[in-house]
Amino acid sequence: MRLLPTITILCFGITGIFSLNFKSKTYPINITGHLKESRKETPHIGLNFVTVFVKGNNKLLAKTEANAKGDFHITFTPTTEKSFDFFCTGIGIDTILVASLKTFDSDVMEMTFNLPIKYKKNTLGKVICPKCNRSDKVYKIEYGDAPVTTMHINKSGDTSYSPIYKGIYQASCVVEMAKYYCYRDKIKF
Numbered sequence: 001m002r003l004l005p006t007i008t009i010l011c012f013g014i015t016g017i018f019s020l021n022f023k024s025k026t027y028p029i030n031i032t033g034h035l036k037e038s039r040k041e042t043p044h045i046g047l048n049f050v051t052v053f054v055k056g057n058n059k060l061l062a063k064t065e066a067n068a069k070g071d072f073h074i075t076f077t078p079t080t081e082k083s084f085d086f087f088c089t090g091i092g093i094d095t096i097l098v099a100s101l102k103t104f105d106s107d108v109m110e111m112t113f114n115l116p117i118k119y120k121k122n123t124l125g126k127v128i129c130p131k132c133n134r135s136d137k138v139y140k141i142e143y144g145d146a147p148v149t150t151m152h153i154n155k156s157g158d159t160s161y162s163p164i165y166k167g168i169y170q171a172s173c174v175v176e177m178a179k180y181y182c183y184r185d186k187i188k189f
Ligand SMILES: [Zn+2]
Pocket: 129, 130, 131, 132, 133, 134, 182, 183, 184, 185
């Protein structure tokens, strides 16, 4: 009976070595994906031929097109990326983040992506960004006839324009799927 803890530690040790080995190698990740329109309040857009792409460290890793049912296959080989961001784009969808993953449980996976992503809120009831998991730079998107653009001039006199006005992201009159925007990550979701 006294052997049991030792065996447990040994097992953990072996698992540790294996997972280390696994991490140092690069295997292609194969994902069979399904897109699902998740929200009733968003206009029904239809998921015909939506383009799906994955970015890691802001570099495009793979790109594919879903079929008329919203099913797709995508494959890419992770290297040193900190996270893997899945985006969708298509008619009426703009470019939205549908998932941000740090690791993969397996190299062959089946995943369902909600369009838009299911919004998570923090304890204060504020929507959090699916990439940085913070709410402080998240703005609600409003679709209006005349989007207001705010001009910012920094100390060195450089001018930049921001679609954020009075705490709301001003979008064009074309109503799209995204409801929120993270200014930190420059993503809509
Ligand atoms: Zn963010």
